[in-house]
Amino acid sequence: MKQLKIANIPGDGIGKEVVAAATDILKTVSEVHGGLKFEFTEFQWDCRYYLEHGAMMPEDGMERLSQFDGIFLGAVGDPNLVPDHVSLWGLLIKIRREFEQSINLRPAKVIKGIRSPLLNPKDFDIMVVRENSEGEYSSIGGSMYRGDDEIAIQNAVFSRKATERAMRFAFELAKKRNGHVTSATKSNGIIYSMPFWDRVFEDVAKDYPDIQADSQHIDALAAFFVTQPDRFDVIVASNLFGDILTDLGAAIMGSIGIAPAANINVNGKYPSMFEPVHGSAPDIAGKGVANPIGQIWTAKMMLDHFGEEELGSVLLNTIESVTNDGFLTRDIGGRHTTQDVTDEIIARLKK
Amino acid sequence: MKQLKIANIPGDGIGKEVVAAATDILKTVSEVHGGLKFEFTEFQWDCRYYLEHGAMMPEDGMERLSQFDGIFLGAVGDPNLVPDHVSLWGLLIKIRREFEQSINLRPAKVIKGIRSPLLNPKDFDIMVVRENSEGEYSSIGGSMYRGDDEIAIQNAVFSRKATERAMRFAFELAKKRNGHVTSATKSNGIIYSMPFWDRVFEDVAKDYPDIQADSQHIDALAAFFVTQPDRFDVIVASNLFGDILTDLGAAIMGSIGIAPAANINVNGKYPSMFEPVHGSAPDIAGKGVANPIGQIWTAKMMLDHFGEEELGSVLLNTIESVTNDGFLTRDIGGRHTTQDVTDEIIARLKK
Ligand SMILES: CC(C)[C@H](C(=O)O)[C@@H](O)C(=O)O
Ligand SMILES: CC(C)[C@H](C(=O)O)[C@@H](O)C(=O)O
Numbered sequence: 230m231k232q233l234k235i236a237n238i239p240g241d242g243i244g245k246e247v248v249a250a251a252t253d254i255l256k257t258v259s260e261v262h263g264g265l266k267f268e269f270t271e272f273q274w275d276c277r278y279y280l281e282h283g284a285m286m287p288e289d290g291m292e293r294l295s296q297f298d299g300i301f302l303g304a305v306g307d308p309n310l311v312p313d314h315v316s317l318w319g320l321l322i323k324i325r326r327e328f329e330q331s332i333n334l335r336p337a338k339v340i341k342g343i344r345s346p347l348l349n350p351k352d353f354d355i356m357v358v359r360e361n362s363e364g365e366y367s368s369i370g371g372s373m374y375r376g377d378d379e380i381a382i383q384n385a386v387f388s389r390k391a392t393e394r395a396m397r398f399a400f401e402l403a404k405k406r407n408g409h410v411t412s413a414t415k416s417n418g419i420i421y422s423m424p425f426w427d428r429v430f431e432d433v434a435k436d437y438p439d440i441q442a443d444s445q446h447i448d449a450l451a452a453f454f455v456t457q458p459d460r461f462d463v464i465v466a467s468n469l470f471g472d473i474l475t476d477l478g479a480a481i482m483g484s485i486g487i488a489p490a491a492n493i494n495v496n497g498k499y500p501s502m503f504e505p506v507h508g509s510a511p512d513i514a515g516k517g518v519a520n521p522i523g524q525i526w527t528a529k530m531m532l533d534h535f536g537e538e539e540l541g542s543v544l545l546n547t548i549e550s551v552t553n554d555g556f557l558t559r560d561i562g563g564r565h566t567t568q569d570v571t572d573e574i575i576a577r578l579k580k
Numbered sequence: 581m582k583q584l585k586i587a588n589i590p591g592d593g594i595g596k597e598v599v600a601a602a603t604d605i606l607k608t609v610s611e612v613h614g615g616l617k618f619e620f621t622e623f624q625w626d627c628r629y630y631l632e633h634g635a636m637m638p639e640d641g642m643e644r645l646s647q648f649d650g651i652f653l654g655a656v657g658d659p660n661l662v663p664d665h666v667s668l669w670g671l672l673i674k675i676r677r678e679f680e681q682s683i684n685l686r687p688a689k690v691i692k693g694i695r696s697p698l699l700n701p702k703d704f705d706i707m708v709v710r711e712n713s714e715g716e717y718s719s720i721g722g723s724m725y726r727g728d729d730e731i732a733i734q735n736a737v738f739s740r741k742a743t744e745r746a747m748r749f750a751f752e753l754a755k756k757r758n759g760h761v762t763s764a765t766k767s768n769g770i771i772y773s774m775p776f777w778d779r780v781f782e783d784v785a786k787d788y789p790d791i792q793a794d795s796q797h798i799d800a801l802a803a804f805f806v807t808q809p810d811r812f813d814v815i816v817a818s819n820l821f822g823d824i825l826t827d828l829g830a831a832i833m834g835s836i837g838i839a840p841a842a843n844i845n846v847n848g849k850y851p852s853m854f855e856p857v858h859g860s861a862p863d864i865a866g867k868g869v870a871n872p873i874g875q876i877w878t879a880k881m882m883l884d885h886f887g888e889e890e891l892g893s894v895l896l897n898t899i900e901s902v903t904n905d906g907f908l909t910r911d912i913g914g915r916h917t918t919q920d921v922t923d924e925i926i927a928r929l930k931k
Contacts, residue, residue, distance in 0.1 A: 306768065312767075312775075313767060313768035314767055314768055314769075314771050314775055317768050317769065318771065322769070344699075345699070346698055346699055346700070346806050346807050347697055347698065347699060347806075348695075348696070348697055348698060348699050349697070365716075365736075365769075365770060366769050366770060366771075368771060370735075370736075370771070370772035370773070371772055372772060372776055374740075376740070377740055377741065378740065378741075379739070379740040379776070380737065380738065380739050380740070381737075381738045381772050381773045381776035381777075382735055382736065382737050382738070382772060382773070383735070383736040383738075383770055383771070383772040383773035383774075384721075384733055384734070384735055384736075385716075385721075385733065385734040385735075385736065386731065386732075386733055387731065387732045387733075387734075388730070388731050389725075389727070389728055389729065389730040389731070390728065390729075415820070415823075416663075416664060416665055417657065417664035417665055417668050418665075418668065418673070418716075418717050418819075418820070418823065419716060419717060419734055419820070420665050420669065420717075420719060420721070420734070421721035421722055421723060421732050421733060421734040422721065422732045422733070422734035423734075424663075424665060425723055425730070425732035426732075447823075447824055448823050448824050448826075448827035448828075449827060449836075449859075451802060451824050451827055451828050451831070452827040452828055452830060452831035452836060453831075454831075455697050455698075455806060455828065455831040455832060456697050456831050468769075469766070469769070469770070472766075472769065472798075472799050473798055473799050473802050473824060475799075476799035476800060476802055476803045477799075477802050477803055477806065477828075479803060480802070480803035480804075480806040480807050481806060485800075485803060508800075
């Protein structure tokens, strides 16, 4: 019997609803499967916690999380309560960094029953490997002077180690998929980091002669997501470029509400973290209308991560059978509630 | 009689073909109009020039350009001949910077007869005001060590002056349009420059109480370009974010081949420069199939800039009447050549 200890951090806004929904689903999966058991522990670390304690988590928060096999996160941030960069750097980005979750993995693919906003989405199936530890999201920089003379500087920091790690991850993934890696660059406009990025990409590509490797500038790549998304397989991107591309990926799928993600610790020292692409959407929180698919598909990525790819496939197929039969929340044109969709997936899993 | 001296820099690849086409159109406009005359001088500064001379332009290049009222540029760069960051920083970005063309103005709107890749594009009409002098495109940074320990650092530099200038430009523009400015930010992930950007935006917005002002994170904004492009009017964005958004804007219009741009010197000290969004597309150069609409619409922006808004409107209406009647190059699903489309626009302008 495989036992997995999961730390649930529902977070803010709709995070609470969708984590509850996806946790019920994971419980069902393990009931049905038999050989797998989850033990969930919930941590109420959110913006309200910050208002009370002046921090997004207790001082021993990271130590407590390190005892778990995985972290299942909803969404963090509610700018009405706490400025985003405070809540996010105090929880989401802190965990990504300190637990060396150096890869953020995000699929974008056509899901049956969910209408893409594209006229002709064809059958795209992309996996974005986002470098998740450095790049444009650095805490190096600052500002000086106030008023008319103020200057702010943000450093984007790229190391060979992290760049190469993301790229190798992408090439390894492409071996198991369709054998094609595209690098998101901007070496024509950004003169230090991106030519470096290209150089590392060329080096790594040499080790994978059987994989088709090419580069696209981020501006053109974003445009191709709209005009020809089916030309991509695996994309490797910096932290910021990956962020933008994966929201775009969610958009062409039909809704940010369905897009999943995994923050992967590749060295096995710390737990990985699973969180959907969408935010906390405080405007629709507590109304029971949030789309749970992003969080449920994220649960599928967690199953994959723990070596349960078969169960992961069963779950994704069940999601698709439910969406294909029209069980949709209103963000994707339906009239069903979070609970309806969740119940239907549970019912079908039990069959 | 208004006389305008224009420096034509066709540049690389299809730049040569589309600049020739759009120049013919401008000549026709001035013939028909009577009160306006263009004098064109052509400069062959391109990647071949670089291979011969070791620079993208002669030493007195900028001085010569400064004698003109405007610069009409095709496209720069051909990575088969010269690395992009060399050709671009030696010409395109050099001119943008040294001539203090601090605003890059790029429209994205539905054009009749050109099929958007969106299922339901509605009637979007966006103007992106891109900060064009600093930000993520800075020449500050570098790298150290080679091999496994290499680190590359790119500084994004934001000054109050340039940030505020772009924002005021956006608000002034919104007054003449639909009274709505959206700021492209990423203050949840990028902690120095973007919170600063937000602060300046809030300050500037206070001076325009009648303009609706809001902010969107760049990832969400990119997604909205696909799902709800009609919710925007004017968007103000940093150099990199503006770059990405305007390629996306071109994509949702139906082709990068039709998107125009103006690099505006707002203090009147130096000429402004007009160049389409698309690149030099060396793969289709010389075949007569390049879409000239981007360059011709760019000519319209030049007319607007010189106070000839009425002529500008006539030109855009003529473009739309031609596309609406199916005179399309193959990148937008037609079978016409560069020359066909150009001739048809000229014929209709003469009527
Ligand atoms: C060629 C490149 C440097 C340039 C930019 O990013 O500014 C281009 O993409 C553009 O948008 O004009
Ligand atoms: C909330 C924000 C800091 C975060 C990011 O940009 O990484 C989010 O957009 C994401 O993609 O997970």
